[in-house]
Amino acid sequence: MTSAPYPQVTNELLSAYIDEAVSEDERRLIEKAVAGDPEVAWRLATLRATVQLLRELPALSLPRSFLLTPEQAGQHAASAAPAKPAPDTLSPGWWQAWVHFWRAGSPVLRNAMAASFALLLVLLIAPRLVVPGSLSETSLSEAAATQTASSPLAQPAPALVQTAASDRAESRPDAAFAPPAGGQVEAAQAKAIQEAPAQQDAPLAAAKAAGQTAADVTGQAASQTAAQPVEDETLAEDSTVAAAGALNSAMPASTPASAPGARPEAGPNDGLSMAAAPAGAAAADGSSVLDAAREQMSSSAGAAPAASAVSAASDVASASAFSTGVTTAGVTETSQQAYTTEEPAAVAPASGQETGQETGASATSENPAAAVAAIAVPTTIPTTIPTTIPTAVPAAEVAETAPNSVPAASAGVADSALVVQVRPPAWLSIALQTAALLAGMATIVFALLWWRSRLPNSHA
Amino acid sequence: MLPSGAEQQLIEQANAGDLNAFNQLVLIYQNLAYSVAYRTLQDEDAAADAVQESMIKAFRGLAGFQGGSFKSWLVRIVVNTCYDMLRSLKRRPTTSLDDFDDSDELSSDYSAQLEDPLERPDAFVQRMELSALIEQGIGRLPADQRLALTLCDIHGYAYEEISAMTGMPMGTVKSRINRARARLREYLLQHSELLPASFRP
Numbered sequence: 097m098t099s100a101p102y103p104q105v106t107n108e109l110l111s112a113y114i115d116e117a118v119s120e121d122e123r124r125l126i127e128k129a130v131a132g133d134p135e136v137a138w139r140l141a142t143l144r145a146t147v148q149l150l151r152e153l154p155a156l157s158l159p160r161s162f163l164l165t166p167e168q169a170g171q172h173a174a175s176a177a178p179a180k181p182a183p184d185t186l187s188p189g190w191w192q193a194w195v196h197f198w199r200a201g202s203p204v205l206r207n208a209m210a211a212s213f214a215l216l217l218v219l220l221i222a223p224r225l226v227v228p229g230s231l232s233e234t235s236l237s238e239a240a241a242t243q244t245a246s247s248p249l250a251q252p253a254p255a256l257v258q259t260a261a262s263d264r265a266e267s268r269p270d271a272a273f274a275p276p277a278g279g280q281v282e283a284a285q286a287k288a289i290q291e292a293p294a295q296q297d298a299p300l301a302a303a304k305a306a307g308q309t310a311a312d313v314t315g316q317a318a319s320q321t322a323a324q325p326v327e328d329e330t331l332a333e334d335s336t337v338a339a340a341g342a343l344n345s346a347m348p349a350s351t352p353a354s355a356p357g358a359r360p361e362a363g364p365n366d367g368l369s370m371a372a373a374p375a376g377a378a379a380a381d382g383s384s385v386l387d388a389a390r391e392q393m394s395s396s397a398g399a400a401p402a403a404s405a406v407s408a409a410s411d412v413a414s415a416s417a418f419s420t421g422v423t424t425a426g427v428t429e430t431s432q433q434a435y436t437t438e439e440p441a442a443v444a445p446a447s448g449q450e451t452g453q454e455t456g457a458s459a460t461s462e463n464p465a466a467a468v469a470a471i472a473v474p475t476t477i478p479t480t481i482p483t484t485i486p487t488a489v490p491a492a493e494v495a496e497t498a499p500n501s502v503p504a505a506s507a508g509v510a511d512s513a514l515v516v517q518v519r520p521p522a523w524l525s526i527a528l529q530t531a532a533l534l535a536g537m538a539t540i541v542f543a544l545l546w547w548r549s550r551l552p553n554s555h556a
Numbered sequence: 557m558l559p560s561g562a563e564q565q566l567i568e569q570a571n572a573g574d575l576n577a578f579n580q581l582v583l584i585y586q587n588l589a590y591s592v593a594y595r596t597l598q599d600e601d602a603a604a605d606a607v608q609e610s611m612i613k614a615f616r617g618l619a620g621f622q623g624g625s626f627k628s629w630l631v632r633i634v635v636n637t638c639y640d641m642l643r644s645l646k647r648r649p650t651t652s653l654d655d656f657d658d659s660d661e662l663s664s665d666y667s668a669q670l671e672d673p674l675e676r677p678d679a680f681v682q683r684m685e686l687s688a689l690i691e692q693g694i695g696r697l698p699a700d701q702r703l704a705l706t707l708c709d710i711h712g713y714a715y716e717e718i719s720a721m722t723g724m725p726m727g728t729v730k731s732r733i734n735r736a737r738a739r740l741r742e743y744l745l746q747h748s749e750l751l752p753a754s755f756r757p
Contacts, residue, residue, distance in 0.1 A: 111734040115708070117715060145752060146741045149690055150709035155587065156594055159604050162586045162611050163579045169615050196571075200619040550620055 102129035102136055110140050114147055170203055201550035209542035216535035223520070223528055567626055571618045578615050585627060586611075588711060589634045595706035596638040598695045606641055610634040624720075631721040635703060642699060686750050693743040700724075701736035708733050 105126055112118045113126045129136040198206070563584075569577035589610060593603035610633045621629055694702055707718045708729075718729045744751055 107738050108731060108734040111737050112730060115715070115733075117730070142741050142745070143737055146737055146744060147709050149686070149744070150694075150705065150740075151712070153687055153690060153710060156591050158586060158590055159600055162589070162604075162607050163582050164575060164611055164615055166575060168608075168612050169575050169578075196619055199573075200617060202616070550617055 101133050105129040105136055107139065107143070110136075110143055113140070114144055201546045205542050205546035205549055209539055209546050212535050212538040212542055216532055216539055219528055219532035219535055223525075563626060567618070567621065570615065571621070575615070578618070581626065581630075582611055585630050588627070589630065591711065592631055592634050592703070592706060593638050595694060595710070596635065596699060596703050597641060602641055602645075603638075606637045607634060610637045613637065625717070628717055628720040631707075632723065635722055638703075639699070682750070689744065689747055689750055690740070693740045696743060697736050697739060701732045701739070704729055704732040705736035705740070709737070 102125070109118065109122060109126065113123065118126070126136075126140075130140055131137075563581070566577045566581050570581065586607065589607045590603055593606040593610075594600065597603045597606060610630070614630055614633050617633075694705065697705065703722060704718060704724075707713045707721060708715075713721070715726055715729050715733075718724070718733075719726050722729070724732070
């Protein structure tokens with residue numbers, strides 16, 4: 097509110113005049129306005145009365161004393177007693193300054209900052225203490241892995257299985273039959289490992305490096321066989337032909353005894369028994385069929401080496417399939433698919449009689465080599481179609497492949513195993529890095545808050 | 557009021573960890589601190605809490621005291637603490653059960669100050685009513701104006717000191733004091749029956 101004659105005399109100027117905070121010119125102007133304008137005089141008088149009333153307000157009584165106790169001050173009772181600490185000549189000035197600096201501010205924030213920093217140090221140092229030299233070993237393993245991957249001899253696990261199967265076929269020319277049951281399979285595997293440790297270890301170790309187990313590898317081989325009977329039909333046929341020419345000559349011998357399409361549900365053991373089991377043998381019992389075939393094999397001393405190699409390959413593959421938990425029925429189904437598409441005439445008996453009987457009829461072939469080949473064909477084709485392919489390669493090539501592939505695979509396996517042992521898990525590294533980041537951020541935040549608590553003037 | 561040298565010595569001793577020396581400073585300034593807190597917060601309990609917290613902050617932050625007026629430094633801590641509490645009360649408004657008899661409480665507070673045996677009872681009552689009216693008028697002011705008015709008119713500090721205590725620029729201090737006085741005058745004029753003759757035009 098301003099008066100008309102003296103618009104420049106505002107309430108703020110009057111207030112400053114009461115506090116004697118005006119210049120000399122302003123003072124003269126106000127005194128002139130007060131003398132000449134009653135309204136300005138009244139405003140000045142009421143303002144002075146207001147200020148006077150405020151200054152006459154009674155003093156407030158304190159509700160209590162605000163003296164600090166040692167607990168409130170964050171001191172122990174013993175340390176609060178001395179009025180002035182004795183000068184410490186031993187401790188330098190910078191140490192006292194540091195202690196004073198450290199004690200200032202909120203102790204909670206200070207301790208939180210220190211704890212966060214300690215946690216940060218632990219998170220940064222602990223991984224290096226737990227896994228010393230992990231970086232160098234990791235680099236070594238990566239280099240080894242690169243070398244293994246670039247090696248032309250390095251093969252994935254299924255290929256290694258094939259090679260190993262071929263190797264075993266080569267190394268065991270006398271092997272004729274696969275174990276028929278799971279318990280016997282394990283024994284056969286143990287025996288195989290003893291006989292050819294390098295060849296046997298290669299696929300297993302490679303499978304470990306690839307994150308698989310031996311069962312996975314062998315199961316993969318079996319599943320590949322089961323999944324691709326039709327695709328590999330030609331290959332199987334070719335391999336069979338290439339492996340032993342006598343096989344084809346033996347097949348027609350048994351074919352006339354069988355009627356095509358008569359028993360599509362007939363299994364590989366049926367096929368096996370057709371060729372090998374003696375008359376009257378129970379074809380449904382795989383073990384008895386194999387025993388009978390084994391007898392037949394032992395009697396046929398003049399069996400072709402190629403056929404033996406084929407059967408040895410099937411032995412290894414069958415053993416692998418058995419060891420993975422694939423039952424005889426599963427193998428039977430696999431064999432059946434391949435066999436029925438490949439040699440339907442050899443599967444089904446003509447008259448719908450028991451397979452063993454028909455087998456006995458077909459086993460009337462007097463050619464022991466043909467019998468051996470007939471044994472090998474159904475088991476080789478369905479269970480290990482991939483494995484039969486290497487068996488078609490001449491023995492000399494197989495012998496060349498085996499020593500080359502195994503060391504390369506072994507080197508890769510060894511390096512991969514090193515990686516598994518040394519390199520920490522990825523989630524652990526991520527967790528540690530995240531925790532270190534959080535600890536660092538907490539340290540900064542607590543440090544800022546502590547510094548703010550040290551400076552009470554910075555509040556406003 | 558201590559001489560400057562004695563106060564500085566107490567500050568140094570307190571800075572070295574002497575709690576007794578700091579408590580002597582508390583005895584000197586606790587009335588001022590409580591008055592500022594009460595005028596700002598308009599609540600006895602909250603003002604007491606603010607003062608106690610301010611004293612603790614002052615002792616722990618004494619290393620940050622860079623010299624100058626210890627009183628201004630201490631009052632600034634009190635003001636900041638009161639502002640923090642006001643912000644907290646705005647976020648979490650509460651109603652005290654003691655506020656139900658507010659009018660009676662105001663008169664009963666000042667009834668304890670019957671010190672002048674020569675003052676007549678009716679004059680005492682009239683003075684108490686006027687004081688209560690002024691307090692209510694102060695309570696209606698904004699917090700920043702209330703603080704400036706309290707420091708200037710009740711405690712008699714100069715603009716420069718108020719500026720140092722509150723961290724406000726000088727012009728802001730002057731304008732806030734002026735607006736506070738004007739608004740309080742208008743409020744008092746609405747209750748002119750309690751005012752002295754100087755208020756009547």
